[in-house]
Amino acid sequence: MHLSLSLFFLAATLWRADAFNVRRDALSDCLAGHDVPVVMTADPGWDTAVKPYNLRLQDTIDPTIVVVARNEADVKKAMKCAWSTKTQVSVKSGGHSYGAYGLAGTMVLDMSDFQKIAFSNGTDIVIVGAGVRLGNMAKGLYELSGRALPHGTCAGVGIGGHATLGGFGLDSRLWGLTIDVVESMRVVKADGRKALEVSATKNAELFWGLRGAGASNFGVVTEFRLKTFVAPRENTHFGYQYTFADSGKLARALVVMQRWGLEKAPKELGYGFLLFPGGTVNLRGVYYGPKDVFETLIAPLLDELKVIYDGRVPVTTVSVKGWLESLEYLNGGPLEVPLKGYDSHDTFYAKSLVAPEDRPISVGAASSFAAYLQFVPTTASWYVICNLYGGPGSVINSVPANSTSYRHRSSGYVWQFVASGGPEANVVEYVKNMVSSFGNEIDGYPAYAPYADPELEDPQTAYWGDNVERLRELKKVWDADDILLNPQGF
Numbered sequence: 001m002h003l004s005l006s007l008f009f010l011a012a013t014l015w016r017a018d019a020f021n022v023r024r025d026a027l028s029d030c031l032a033g034h035d036v037p038v039v040m041t042a043d044p045g046w047d048t049a050v051k052p053y054n055l056r057l058q059d060t061i062d063p064t065i066v067v068v069a070r071n072e073a074d075v076k077k078a079m080k081c082a083w084s085t086k087t088q089v090s091v092k093s094g095g096h097s098y099g100a101y102g103l104a105g106t107m108v109l110d111m112s113d114f115q116k117i118a119f120s121n122g123t124d125i126v127i128v129g130a131g132v133r134l135g136n137m138a139k140g141l142y143e144l145s146g147r148a149l150p151h152g153t154c155a156g157v158g159i160g161g162h163a164t165l166g167g168f169g170l171d172s173r174l175w176g177l178t179i180d181v182v183e184s185m186r187v188v189k190a191d192g193r194k195a196l197e198v199s200a201t202k203n204a205e206l207f208w209g210l211r212g213a214g215a216s217n218f219g220v221v222t223e224f225r226l227k228t229f230v231a232p233r234e235n236t237h238f239g240y241q242y243t244f245a246d247s248g249k250l251a252r253a254l255v256v257m258q259r260w261g262l263e264k265a266p267k268e269l270g271y272g273f274l275l276f277p278g279g280t281v282n283l284r285g286v287y288y289g290p291k292d293v294f295e296t297l298i299a300p301l302l303d304e305l306k307v308i309y310d311g312r313v314p315v316t317t318v319s320v321k322g323w324l325e326s327l328e329y330l331n332g333g334p335l336e337v338p339l340k341g342y343d344s345h346d347t348f349y350a351k352s353l354v355a356p357e358d359r360p361i362s363v364g365a366a367s368s369f370a371a372y373l374q375f376v377p378t379t380a381s382w383y384v385i386c387n388l389y390g391g392p393g394s395v396i397n398s399v400p401a402n403s404t405s406y407r408h409r410s411s412g413y414v415w416q417f418v419a420s421g422g423p424e425a426n427v428v429e430y431v432k433n434m435v436s437s438f439g440n441e442i443d444g445y446p447a448y449a450p451y452a453d454p455e456l457e458d459p460q461t462a463y464w465g466d467n468v469e470r471l472r473e474l475k476k477v478w479d480a481d482d483i484l485l486n487p488q489g490f
């Protein structure tokens with residue numbers, strides 16, 4: 001009996017492996033027949049092509065072929081081949097998914113040759129290819145026009161994931177998220193049969209879904225058309241660093257900083273705080289305007305914090321920078337990123353929480369959190385970033401809630417908890433417990449999709465909330481055969 005069962009399982013395994021090989025061969029034959037450039041497992045560039053940004057997840061991905069599309073025609077041919085061989089595809093732009101989801105498919109569609117940065121004739125709309133990284137985009141755009149658009153701080157992040165999931169920068173309260181400045185997109189259908197213009201007037205439901213839940217779910221974006229703004233000349237960077245030996249005082253300071261932002265920060269203020277081991281909190285950000293205006297604005301908050309800090313003065317840096325200098329400072333180095341062979345990586349686990357404007361963290365929750373940071377030992381190195389998304393006049397929250405599939409239009413702060421180093425299980429556990437230390441009041445707080453958290457139990461609800469059903473319907477319309485793969489998506 002045992003022997004026949006074992007033989008049965010062996011036969012089934014061999015059959016599955018055979019079927020897989022047949023499909024993989026059919027896919028590579030199809031791609032070769034259509035002259036689409038590929039990197040295969042035995043090719044010299046393979047390891048680089050499939051190396052995730054987050055090395056912690058190296059063993060979770062197993063692609064068998066990487067297509068390096070040169071143009072829209074290649075994307076169509078590649079998607080047709082994937083569709084006809086029932087191969088799941090993930091699209092890779094900058095490869096910075098926290099969950100390595102750009103590499104999740106059996107076939108990876110690498111968009112790194114889509115490097116266009118050019119203005120649409122006579123307009124302030126910039127056309128950005130889906131493989132452009134944020135640093136190159138910001139630099140190229142500014143050098144062409146003196147203009148800018150809102151996006152995150154890390155130069156290596158790709159526009160493909162950023163402008164389909166969210167895209168927050170310190171200028172987002174002033175201008176919106178990256179998804180909010182998308183005027184239109186060029187999209188290849190999941191079956192590769194067509195390329196479409198997608199905008200508020202053309203394929204509007206798809207446009208809704210692609211801005212917030214677009215990552216490898218409904219179509220392949222090849223090009224974005226993005227609204228731009230005159231880059232501010234004076235950008236006042238600030239940092240006030242406090243170190244609290246007493247976790248109770250740290251908690252009070254956090255609550256004061258949190259409240260001040262929600263009540264007083266004008267939309268020109270990019271504002272938040274970072275937490276580090278040893279009771280250190282760095283209140284930092286950028287005021288998109290003159291230094292004297294900023295200093296008058298922030299003075300009452302500093303006075304309030306001074307009382308908690310026993311009259312001491314924090315380590316203070318305030319400086320005015322030009323636009324590119326400001327972006328370089330936030331990035332921690334030059335904006336320009338190599339077009340090919342990008343090879344920066346990290347090894348980390350992160351969780352996020354989106355605290356609604358009307359449910360900020362209470363003193364009790366902040367105290368329990370600060371005590372955790374102070375008293376629970378760990379071998380991991382960690383930091384926490386808390387950025388203001390809401391507050392007076394924030395453009396992020398002024399976008400109508402149902403106009404995009406991004407769900408957080410009444411957000412107060414987005415918290416991000418990041419750890420690395422030490423045995424992996426400890427890192428993951430430490431971050432999870434750090435978040436739980438806030439207690440029950442954070443139950444039901446959503447999560448921010450661009451900070452993909454592979455450990456979430458119900459990621460769709462956490463990221464997209466009430467939009468989930470509508471997004472499922474969209475998937476049925478635009479990718480009924482489930483060719484595009486986002487492991488936490490649709």
Ligand SMILES: Cc1cc2nc3c(=O)[nH]c(=O)nc-3n(C[C@H](O)[C@H](O)[C@H](O)COP(=O)(O)OP(=O)(O)OC[C@H]3O[C@@H](n4cnc5c(N)ncnc54)[C@H](O)[C@@H]3O)c2cc1C
Nearest residue numbers: 093094095096097102152153154158160161168215216221
């Ligand atoms: C170091 C670092 C800093 C970051 N800083 C910020 C920040 O300041 N603000 C912020 O909001 N976020 C930030 N992020 C998160 C970042 O915005 C997301 O991880 C984003 O999804 C990365 O996009 P990508 O194209 O680089 O990644 P990829 O891994 O290439 O793609 C991410 C997802 O989008 C899909 N996708 C990519 N291109 C396309 C396309 N053309 N069409 C359809 N689907 C596509 C992929 O399949 C994948 O599911 C940061 C991430 C890192 C690692």
